[in-house]
Amino acid sequence: MLDMRQVTKVYRTELVETHALRSLDLHVREGEFVAVTGPSGSGKTTFLNIAGLLETFTGGTYKLDGEDVSGLSDDARSKLRNRKIGFIFQSFNLIPDLNLFDNVDVPLRYRGMSASERGDRIKEALSRVGLGSRMKHFPAELSGGQQQRAAIARALAGSPRLLLADEPTGNLDSQMARAVMEMLEEINASGTTIVMVTHDPELAARAQRNVHIVDGMATDVVSGPSLRAPAEATA
Ligand SMILES: Nc1ncnc2c1ncn2[C@@H]1O[C@H](COP(=O)(O)OP(=O)(O)O)[C@@H](O)[C@H]1O
Numbered sequence: 001m002l003d004m005r006q007v008t009k010v011y012r013t014e015l016v017e018t019h020a021l022r023s024l025d026l027h028v029r030e031g032e033f034v035a036v037t038g039p040s041g042s043g044k045t046t047f048l049n050i051a052g053l054l055e056t057f058t059g060g061t062y063k064l065d066g067e068d069v070s071g072l073s074d075d076a077r078s079k080l081r082n083r084k085i086g087f088i089f090q091s092f093n094l095i096p097d098l099n100l101f102d103n104v105d106v107p108l109r110y111r112g113m114s115a116s117e118r119g120d121r122i123k124e125a126l127s128r129v130g131l132g133s134r135m136k137h138f139p140a141e142l143s144g145g146q147q148q149r150a151a152i153a154r155a156l157a158g159s160p161r162l163l164l165a166d167e168p169t170g171n172l173d174s175q176m177a178r179a180v181m182e183m184l185e186e187i188n189a190s191g192t193t194i195v196m197v198t199h200d201p202e203l204a205a206r207a208q209r210n211v212h213i214v215d216g217m218a219t220d221v222v223s224g225p226s227l228r229a230p231a232e233a234t235a
């Protein structure tokens, strides 16, 4: 699904060069649920933005679903992103003066679908996240957890193959965070590949696979004694 080899990203300003990704190798198979952890400033957001075709990279290769994306024009990248990728951000990124229905409609409008197909998809996506009765509500009228669920509906309405989430529970209390995690697990169980950056060790431990990014490089975390069942750990 996602194949990155020796991907580098250098941010250059007049005064400094920042090596945000040094040589990142990561292969995510279709259907996986990968949690990405790592210290602040280690390149997690940069990695996710590159994976989601929101940013370009400096060196290396990236194949998304078998397609080499390095040579694509901005326009081709936007189209590919719109068709294959859903994004969830820590700050929800809903548009404040649109109601939930219209927020979820935003990415669908670029798809050239009929209004009735869009309407069906919007209703289905909002129902799936438990917000079917809130379609006319505005983001400010909802709790943080509900806003994040609306953002998940927006990401899902386009039926993405890959869902990318950058600290999706970072602004939520632990109960809402768990509800959002359960929703992501359900989405993954229905076949969508998920890559989620998180600071929360409890949520990371629930993913099938953990990847640690440090200094712009990724390594798989092999589950150690702390992840074993208590009985086994004390044996
Ligand atoms: N647009 C940018 N311009 C310059 N430097 C950036 C930019 N975005 C990120 N960086 C730098 O790249 C490094 C990695 O940042 P980031 O990917 O946001 O880390 P993380 O998400 O792990 O906290 C940091 O040193 C950060 O300051």
Ligand SMILES: [Mg+2]
Residues within 6 Å of the ligand: 044, 045, 046
């Ligand atoms: Mg970040």
